[in-house]
Amino acid sequence: MQSPFVSRLHTNYCASDDEIPELKELLVQPRLRLAKLDGEILALRQKLDGLVDERESLETYIQSHKALMSPIRRIPLDLLEQIFIACLPAHRNCVMSAQEAPVLLGRICSSWRTLSLSAPRLWSRLHIVLPPPDHESLSRDRDIFAAKTAQRLEVASTWLGRTGNCPLSISVERDFHMNHLDLPEDLLELLIPYASRWQHLSLVLPPSGFERLSRLSENDVPLLMSLSMSSAPIMDPAYTWTPAGILFAPNLSSFEFAGSGIIPSALPLRWNTLTELSLRVSSWNLNSGLTCEMALDILARCHALRSCQLLIQEISESQVLPTNPIVPCSFLRAFELQCYKTPLRTTEYLLNHFSHLALEEFSLYGSHTWEDCQDVQGITSALLRLTCLRSIVLQVGLSSKLALGNFLRGLPSTIKCLKLMNATEWNILDVLNDEALQIFEASPLVCPALQEFTIADAQGITDEALLHFIVSRSPTLRLVDITFSRERQVDILLSLHQFIEAGLEISLSYLPRKPAYPQFSPWQGLPDAPSYW
Template sequence: MEKLEETRRDLNSYVDAHKALMSPIRRMPPDVLSEIFIACLPTHRNCVMSATEPPVLLGRVCSSWRALSLETPRLLSSLHVVEVNQQFKGYGDISDKLTLRLETMKMWLMRAGQCPLSISLQGQFYRSPNYTPPLTTAIANEPVRDEENPINLFLAELIQFASRWRRVGFVLTSDALHALGHLTVEDVPLLEDFSVSVTDRVGLLPTDGPSDFGWADLQLLKSPLLTRFSGSGRDFDNLRPIPLRWGVLRELSIGGPAWESGLDGERMLELLSMCPQLRFCKLVVNASPDPLEHPLVELPCLHTLHMDLGSVSSSVLDKLSFPKLRTLSFRGDGKRLPAFVGSCRRLASLTVETTSFDTYEVEETLRALPSTTRHVSLHQYGPVGMHYMSPDDRVLEILAQILPELESLGIGFNSTVSDTAIEQFVTKRMAMGETPSLKQLRIMLGRPMKLDIETNMKQYTERGLELDLSYADAETSDWSPWYGLQDAPSRWGPAWGFPVW
């Protein structure tokens, strides 16, 4: 019997080995397998030089997959490059690491064949203690080109592929930005998306280059296909020198903290009036004169708006008309918000983050929302230790009666909504018809649990409702041993409840 069992094991091993050779994936046509490989790539960012994710990971499965991945240029048409940080020298010779990364980057892009490229370059702000910033001449205040600066070495290699740039994003020093000055429209015939952020002009940090960015010298911004542009608000104190073709832009993003932005209300209205074709817009606005004298600005195609007014008056909203707006993320004073959302008759998603949660304003904003609204998020923010009004039970009472298509509700940094009100809200929404619209409820409560409603909510979660109630410990504080972790009980820790600006 033992001999027969051994014979059976040998025969099964022989059969299994041949079954593996006959598996469907081995008979997959190369062109189909290539498309599957391409579908594995990240869609929200560029690929990274790492063996833990595609495309590098795909080439480590077997020799045939490696050969196919290297023969598929589209797999290597996107790349995120990080400058070697000179601050930390505990990982071996920096020059060797720099050389290796430069060679890998160049080989990667060359294997992309003639495919249009999507590239992001992340420069490092901090320099080695032995690094000497570039000097300036006494006559023209022009920077002396620092060829040993690693970011310049990366840029020099990337510029060789400028004719194939489609989407590029740079985080670099102002000195390095001048390396792009000699590129003309003819050098970047495929450029559609350009993003730039200068690291040495953040707040009051010291700079290692000139404060003048030389926007007028960046002639590549005149590229006929350029329809997406992203920059920092601190660089927009003067719009005229920027040689963008504003009239054809479809996506515009002006980021950074509001207190640092060069855009005030008047300049923002001027900017929007220059971009009649915008579909997506993100703006950070600083001080604003009130009242504004600018005429009404209408953008007939805009569908997504992210606006951070900081501490600026929301009167600027009175000068805006976006009839096709579907997604609105708003941060700042909400006094003029009800009238604005009331004019957006196609709005589907609203996210509001403000320090001034006046109960009346919140109620008016919610009642002004069109019946098409499916997603609502309300968030309170402010300096640690200061008290601001939060959405209360009345907000849930209103939302239980309006917005028949409401699918998700999020409330963050809240301490006044009661557990009873939450239970009543869910019960009323889930009783709306045979197939209620509510699919998700997420509330971050800055207080301990007072009433356990999980058992009563089980009947709704079993029907598909995603319920996420996050409570804070009674004694949690910034001194908590969990502070800084994603699942920290501290009400001031990282959380899902905040829009990303």
């Protein structure tokens, strides 16, 4: 559209009095055309809106009828129930949360809710977390704890009421700092009527809870296969509790105890049928801790043991160790040892008293550096005899790079999985640093078959050093999992893109600031619970 004012458009030009009538005349036809177009657009828009409404109505009609033919609705109920069961977590019990099955499944539709509530196997696993006290008002702990616990137990009672006659897997978790609060009688009164159906039971209890359990006999728990009992250490050396027939359950094959107040070797277990054993007996009472001699005596009774975790009292440097009989452990495949002050000497002593050993996994934990850890030849000599060993976890206060290097170079060449952890913040020296990674790059190669490499609390390792290590060991590495107790310095994932594309799994976690107090979580005590420390 031509205009005599084209040169003046989009400028700051102000029309003169003589030009104004000309401008008004110039706009008469364009304004008429604009009004006509607006009318046409409005008509088309109204027609389009009508078409859209008609389309949405047809779409709703079609979809509502297609739903009647939906494959998920045509699945037989018994098969749908199996799908529901497959939605349950495979590695732990179910939590009281609408974020996951089975509770979530009942909130999809009424038919799914009906099916989920009528499927006992969906509810046969339960994890109960007792709420923590109110840290801000400790004087009101008991009242708040009682109210919150009553609410949790009401849900647990409803849950267990849906289990029919299914064998049960139940775990109870609570904070150790709650030991000043007695376990509510209602909890055990809720659980004990189901004792005949207990198959897997894990309890974190105060002493009063253990006393109540001790009244059960082996006949009360005919299905019990695994039992785990934990409590905060009792500092009163006069306190003991006597476990009764529940430990002699006919099908019990897995037993775990963490706490104090017992003599491990006196437990009335069917030792010869155990396949899994974990004893972490705190030695506030020196008569109740687990010594090397007691450990060997216990292992000599466990002819079918495949997995073992032991917390051993430290061996003093001046202590003369007795000559115990050699213990055959032909079925033992996984061995975890905790010894706070003398981990290397203890490990060497125990491994040298095992025969027919075909260990595949070995873990060693020790928190203090009081022991002279420079000489690691004894333990590496013992480990070299384990020709099937493929996995090592090490959390020991080795006091220097030299000691760590000697240990790593002395490991069997069969090692495929290695996890290194800083002992604790009590260590003055942090040997898990860049120099530690350089040990793996020297020739001959340390752990030449290494496929999985994990470091926890890698505060002293830089991102650049980690990148260099991964590249140097890339021919065999399949998984790298590093947890840093610091912020990220350099993003190395872009430099590792080609290795990730080739199949390398890598997880780098940089820990955020944690809250002052743990937050309540129904996942507390489970492997995938949120971390607050």
